[in-house]
Amino acid sequence: MTDLCHKTGMSCFTQMCEKQLIGLIVLTRYNNKTYRINDIDWSVKPTHTFQKRDGTEITYVDYYKQQYDITLSDLNQPVLVSLLKSKRNDDPEVRMAHLIPELCFLTGLPSQATTDFQLMKAVAEETRLNPLGRQQRLARLADDIQRNKDARFELETWGLHFGCQMSLTGRVLPSEKIILQDHVQRPTSIKVQENAAAFVHAIQKHVDPEVQLVMCVLPSQKNYYDCIKKYLSSDCPVPSQCVLAQTLNKQGMMMSVATKIAMQMTCKLGGELWAVEIPLKSLMVVGIDVCKDACSKGMVVVGFVASINPRITRWFSRCILQRAATDIADCLKVFMIGALNKWHKHNHDVPARIIVYRDGVGDGQLKTLMEYEVPQLLSSVTEASSNTSPRLSVIVVRKKCLSRFLMESGRTVQNPPLGTIVDSEATRPEWQVFLPSPLRYDFYLISQAACRGTVSPTYYNVIYDDNGLKPDHMQRLTFKLCHLYYNWPGLISVPAPCQYAHKLTFLVAQSIHKEPNLELASSLFYL
Numbered sequence: 001m002t003d004l005c006h007k008t009g010m011s012c013f014t015q016m017c018e019k020q021l022i023g024l025i026v027l028t029r030y031n032n033k034t035y036r037i038n039d040i041d042w043s044v045k046p047t048h049t050f051q052k053r054d055g056t057e058i059t060y061v062d063y064y065k066q067q068y069d070i071t072l073s074d075l076n077q078p079v080l081v082s083l084l085k086s087k088r089n090d091d092p093e094v095r096m097a098h099l100i101p102e103l104c105f106l107t108g109l110p111s112q113a114t115t116d117f118q119l120m121k122a123v124a125e126e127t128r129l130n131p132l133g134r135q136q137r138l139a140r141l142a143d144d145i146q147r148n149k150d151a152r153f154e155l156e157t158w159g160l161h162f163g164c165q166m167s168l169t170g171r172v173l174p175s176e177k178i179i180l181q182d183h184v185q186r187p188t189s190i191k192v193q194e195n196a197a198a199f200v201h202a203i204q205k206h207v208d209p210e211v212q213l214v215m216c217v218l219p220s221q222k223n224y225y226d227c228i229k230k231y232l233s234s235d236c237p238v239p240s241q242c243v244l245a246q247t248l249n250k251q252g253m254m255m256s257v258a259t260k261i262a263m264q265m266t267c268k269l270g271g272e273l274w275a276v277e278i279p280l281k282s283l284m285v286v287g288i289d290v291c292k293d294a295c296s297k298g299m300v301v302v303g304f305v306a307s308i309n310p311r312i313t314r315w316f317s318r319c320i321l322q323r324a325a326t327d328i329a330d331c332l333k334v335f336m337i338g339a340l341n342k343w344h345k346h347n348h349d350v351p352a353r354i355i356v357y358r359d360g361v362g363d364g365q366l367k368t369l370m371e372y373e374v375p376q377l378l379s380s381v382t383e384a385s386s387n388t389s390p391r392l393s394v395i396v397v398r399k400k401c402l403s404r405f406l407m408e409s410g411r412t413v414q415n416p417p418l419g420t421i422v423d424s425e426a427t428r429p430e431w432q433v434f435l436p437s438p439l440r441y442d443f444y445l446i447s448q449a450a451c452r453g454t455v456s457p458t459y460y461n462v463i464y465d466d467n468g469l470k471p472d473h474m475q476r477l478t479f480k481l482c483h484l485y486y487n488w489p490g491l492i493s494v495p496a497p498c499q500y501a502h503k504l505t506f507l508v509a510q511s512i513h514k515e516p517n518l519e520l521a522s523s524l525f526y527l
Contacts, residue, residue: 014042026080026104030068034107035082035099042078046100060100070103077101128453131406131413168426170405173419173479176276194219196227203231207238213269215241215261217248226511233507237517239268239525267486267524272313276480282352284343284390285312285481286336287497289359290327291505295513302329303505305497306339308346308522312484315497315524316342319504320515327360328368329376336380340390342522350385353467355393355477359498366396366463374464393474394464397498401459403444415455418491420446421475422457440464441471447482448493458493487527503527 018040025036046060060079064070080099113119129137142162145151155161192202199216207214214232218224225242232240241264247257263273286306293299303319316339320331343351356377361369374394381390405422406413423443444457460478462471469477481495492499507526508516516525 014040021080025107026099027107028099028103029105030064030070030103035080035084035097035104037080037099038083039081040078041081041098044079044098046072046075046077046079050098060098064100064103072100072102074102080104124452130452131415131454134404134454135406135413168405168422168424170416170420170422172417173421173476175419176480176483178274178276178483189215196224199224199228200231203228203236207236211238213239213241213265215243215265217243217245219245229507229511230513233512233516233520233525234514235517237519239520239523241265241268263489264487264527267527270314270523272311273486274484275311275313276483278310278312278477278480280353280477281310282347282349283310283312284308284339284351284354285495285497286339286354286356287359287495287499287501288329288332288356289498289501289505290329291360291502291509293321293509293513296321298323300324300327301505301509302331302335303501303508304332304335304339305500305504306336306343307497308339308342310347312481312496314346314522315500316521317500317504317524317526318518318521319508321508321513328365328372330372332373332376333380336377337383338521340380340384351390352388353393354381354390355395355467355474357395357397357478357481357495357498359397359399359494359502361396361398366461369396370463391466391468392464393462393467393469395474395478396461396463397494398459398461399456399493401444401457403457403459404454405444405446405457406454415450416446418447418449419479420457423471423475428461443471443475445475445478445482447479447491449491456493486524500524500526 021037022039023037025034027034049057049059050063051057052063058066061072061075064072077100080101082097082099084095084097109123145155146162190202190206192198199218203214214228216224216228218228228240228242232238241261243261248254250257266273284307286304288305289303291301291303293301299321300323301319301321303317305315305317308314308316318335318338320335322329322331324330340350354377358369358373377392377394381392384390403426405416405420405426407416407420421443423441426444427442440462442459442461444459446455446457448455450456460475462474465474467474478495481497482491482493484496485492485499486496487499487503504526508514
């Protein structure tokens with residue numbers, strides 16, 4: 001705020017502060033919390049009083065001195081206003097918090113910084129450390145802690161200490177053979193005016209039941225995209241492909257762009273771009289993800305994507321909006337029964353095995369997931385066949401984990417090769433206490449390449465397993481599934497059904513905001 005005052009002068013200082021600061025997020029280090037700035041109250045100063053929870057009155061100056069031993073230096077500064085909403089859906093009350101500007105620190109980077117190529121390049125070099133740089137920095141940190149008497153005493157109090165050399169043994173899975181085919185027909189095209197209403201009107205006029213896919217070349221992204229996707233996903237269920245005109249005009253990139261667009265369109269038409277060898281016969285794999293709706297508070301989108309053929313190249317996709325305080329889904333039985341019916345229609349039987357990959361679950365929700373989601377899945381597979389029910393496994397997937405693994409190569413270190421498995425020493429056997437099961441285990445898998453920096457492994461927690469597969473076989477199957485995402489010509493960090501479920505929920509949460517038409521359930525329309 002002081003910098004703004006020097007730059008603008010007092011004449012338009014208040015207006016400039018409100019323009020620049022409202023909507024930003026600040027961090028208060030005295031309690032390590034973040035707040036969004038909703039307003040600035042210029043009438044309240046640090047010398048003013050407020051009422052504490054016990055009913056007593058105290059000035060802001062005295063409060064920060066008594067509570068945090070902080071002395072405020074500027075007694076004429078205004079206060080920032082943050083509206084605090086309860087995390088519980090049954091509590092609509094909004095509380096107001098007053099923040100002292102000199103104790104607030106802006107988070108993130110301003111727009112001027114994010115548009116500065118050289119600055120962002122320098123930031124990336126500091127934050128995306130290569131394996132050797134990360135190892136050296138961690139070694140320095142551990143050494144500094146060991147040399148600090150207070151830190152060493154605190155660790156010893158808890159019975160903790162840093163090891164001199166952290167190493168473990170991992171395995172590298174063999175690379176996969178990719179199976180390709182070629183069968184694509186030529187499309188036709190029409191031209192419309194450049195506004196969102198005109199696009200929708202043209203679609204209403206020209207799209208008939210024989211149309212398999214609609215491709216729209218758009219002058220801009222959000223407004224056009226949302227209108228077209230909402231109409232073609234719900235009111236007129238036809239797979240669609242939206243492309244920005246500026247993307248097609250990029251010099252020297254036409255072939256690359258056209259290839260990617262053609263691949264997406266082929267997928268949406270039901271094409272199978274490639275496959276890998278799956279040794280298990282009659283296997284269904286499922287991906288589940290949950291995403292908060294961008295428009296409706298308290299609403300979450302639950303996405304469910306299941307394979308419907310033995311080669312794991314065709315998919316059944318469903319999603320629904322539900323009101324929930326957590327990310328636990330309550331519609332899985334309906335989804336699973338629909339997927340099993342679709343499998344039976346294509347294969348004239350139910351699958352022998354079902355492996356579910358559940359994304360978007362934190363450690364604190366594992367027990368709830370076991371008690372609430374797994375029974376839904378078990379109930380649906382039990383009802384699927386009067387003879388032998390499919391055997392079920394449920395695996396929780398986490399992309400964001402703190403662990404990093406480096407591979408020694410001569411006198412340096414580098415990222416481990418694709419297919420690296422770590423299933424001992426760094427895993428978490430303590431989950432056995434919370435999730436009692438003789439077949440429960442966990443592992444890390446590195447399935448994607450890192451263009452720069454240190455590669456991040458994906459953590460897999462097998463919380464329920466009735467399939468009887470050896471851990472090595474489950475790990476190899478998981479690695480195979482990381483090859484089957486058709487929107488990227490390479491390996492990704494999670495199994496394909498997880499990424500498909502994420503793409504589906506993201507589209508609905510950001511653009512459609514309602515359940516897509518069931519006629520699109522057999523199409524990857526959300527790519």
